[in-house]
Amino acid sequence: MDGRTSGAEPAAGGAVGGSGIDWGELRAAAIAAAARAYVPYSRYPVGCAALVDDGRIIAGCNVENASYGVTLCAECTMVGELHMGGGGRLVAFDCVNGSGETITPCGRCRQLLFEAAAPGLVLNTPAGLRSIKEMLPQAFGPADL
């Protein structure tokens, strides 16, 4: 059906394609990132990874803080890596918790992903592959300014 390789496969039932994406590579990068999470308070590590349109794989982990409200989600540190590495647009995205289970980005992070998305960004979710437009319908973005 598509070019996926071994490793954790996206859940079935996705409404979008994602063909040609090495989801196993993204999953491995997300799991490795989760292992680096700084989560002394919640003890809920999260790791995420994305394929950039220039072929790079970037990743991020959540970083908590004693002042809870300034805690960074994994997507925050990943988008920082995106720009520190020269920018680009996200083509595919995966996110896991410390048990390696697929989880979805929080609302704020969907907004971050929307602004960094290549057209047709595909997210692996517990419900299968979904487009960024499905994950953040009627999004507010740069075109609204």
Ligand SMILES: [Zn+2]
């Ligand atoms: Zn978040």
